Amino acid sequence: LDGEVRGYLPADTEMRGNLMDANVEEDSLVDLSQRKQELLYELQSYESNMRVVSKKAEAEDTSSTVIPATTRVTSMLEMNPMKQCCELVLSTNNETVIKGVIIFAEQLFENESLFAFQRNPAATVRVQLSPRKDVTADMLIKVMVGTRTSPIYHVFEVDYRLPKFSMYVPIRRDEAPEPVSSVTFHITERVSRVNSWLETSFSLPVKSDGDTLDVTFVSLRDGKPMSLLMNQENGGTVIIKTDDMDVAGEVIQDLCGFLGVTELESIAEFPYEMETFRNVLLKVDEYNAVRLKLTAEMADSSNLVKTLVIKAEDARILNNMALMKRMYLSLYDVNRELIMEHTKRSTNHAELLAALKEVNQMIQKAARLRVGSAKTRVVAACRNAIKSNNIHSLFKIMKMGDTA
Numbered sequence: 176l177d178g179e180v181r182g183y184l185p186a187d188t189e190m191r192g193n194l195m196d197a198n199v200e201e202d203s204l205v206d207l208s209q210r211k212q213e214l215l216y217e218l219q220s221y222e223s224n225m226r227v228v229s230k231k232a233e234a235e236d237t238s239s240t241v242i243p244a245t246t247r248v249t250s251m252l253e254m255n256p257m258k259q260c261c262e263l264v265l266s267t268n269n270e271t272v273i274k275g276v277i278i279f280a281e282q283l284f285e286n287e288s289l290f291a292f293q294r295n296p297a298a299t300v301r302v303q304l305s306p307r308k309d310v311t312a313d314m315l316i317k318v319m320v321g322t323r324t325s326p327i328y329h330v331f332e333v334d335y336r337l338p339k340f341s342m343y344v345p346i347r348r349d350e351a352p353e354p355v356s357s358v359t360f361h362i363t364e365r366v367s368r369v370n371s372w373l374e375t376s377f378s379l380p381v382k383s384d385g386d387t388l389d390v391t392f393v394s395l396r397d398g399k400p401m402s403l404l405m406n407q408e409n410g411g412t413v414i415i416k417t418d419d420m421d422v423a424g425e426v427i428q429d430l431c432g433f434l435g436v437t438e439l440e441s442i443a444e445f446p447y448e449m450e451t452f453r454n455v456l457l458k459v460d461e462y463n464a465v466r467l468k469l470t471a472e473m474a475d476s477s478n479l480v481k482t483l484v485i486k487a488e489d490a491r492i493l494n495n496m497a498l499m500k501r502m503y504l505s506l507y508d509v510n511r512e513l514i515m516e517h518t519k520r521s522t523n524h525a526e527l528l529a530a531l532k533e534v535n536q537m538i539q540k541a542a543r544l545r546v547g548s549a550k551t552r553v554v555a556a557c558r559n560a561i562k563s564n565n566i567h568s569l570f571k572i573m574k575m576g577d578t579a
Contacts, residue, residue: 247267249267258303261395262304275292275319277290278314316333338377356416358414358415359442377392386407390402402416403426415427420541423445442574442575443573473520479509486498541553553577
């Protein structure tokens with residue numbers, strides 16, 4: 176064998192620092208090299224486009240292919256009650272046209288992106304938006320702008336935040352029936368602050384009369400009305416009228432988040448929701464009773480199976496084939512009944528789980544009408560009331576927030 180042996184001493188503290196700096200510098204060089212390649216590719220793309228423009232300019236005026244340097248793209252949101260959606264309106268400030276729009280947004284589109292275009296490009300494009308839930312969406316919009324005869328286009332990037340309650344359009348109070356349900360709470364805030372929240376979350380200018388606020392909206396999804404009233408009684412009383420407890424909870428949570436409210440009690444009046452909830456609780460009781468009955472019947476059948484198996488084996492040992500045959504036929508019938516009972520029990524169990532899920536969702540709806548410790552207290556009190564089967568107390572907790 177012919178080789179070389181080398182020995183290395185551990186590096187001192189100063190040397191270690193130099194080695195770390197070398198690694199950092201190497202990573203920086205890799206990043207810069209990658210960035211250089213990206214810029215070179217982008218430059219080649221620009222040069223290719225300019226060659227196309229220069230060739231076309233030999234036959235016609237260059238101004239017909241290059242957009243003006245002052246070109247800008249504006250964005251705004253408009254409501255379209257006829258199509259039950261809101262529309263994002265994108266426009267240019269000159270004779271250029273929009274050839275296509277790409278929108279990237281989470282929780283807004285199925286694949287988190289949307290491409291829209293017009294067969295006949297124009298200076299204004301309307302993109303229909305129909306959020307399935309009330310969510311705030313930050314949209315990254317890429318607008319492809321060019322002249323009508325140009326084979327190339329310029330991409331403008333526009334950022335737009337879709338308001339959480341963009342699917343609600345303001346109406347006059349007499350244009351829709353007044354909701355029966357409502358939630359009332361007190362906040363020590365000025366009307367102007369609540370007005371600012373309305374302009375931010377609904378993206379609509381709202382006029383208030385001094386120390387009072389009275390606005391009514393209608394949902395573009397289902398046409399249900401919602402009104403919000405505020406006066407300066409007890410430092411600031413707010414009443415939200417809507418028959419949808421989910422919507423009321425979303426409004427309260429968003430309003431408290433905007434105003435920085437950390438503790439909030441409320442009084443909820445939702446007769447339709449409570450009646451539906453009462454029916455769900457009755458179903459839970461029925462499913463529980465059926466479950467207990469089926470369990471008892473299956474226990475009896477299981478004992479009968481044991482008895483029949485023992486009798487059949489005894490008959491076999493005694494060489495009594497006729498008795499053994501009768502025992503096994505009876506065992507076959509009992510087994511078939513057990514299978515049918517199991518199917519019934521499985522179906523009943525699935526329906527019970529679905530009903531219990533609705534009960535839990537209702538508790539969460541009631542909790543979202545409060546903020547802070549009151550929210551936690553409602554959840555705990557409701558579950559204790561259900562465990563003790565105190566329905567009257569449960570309804571009182573959901574309405575008042577406690578049993579006091």
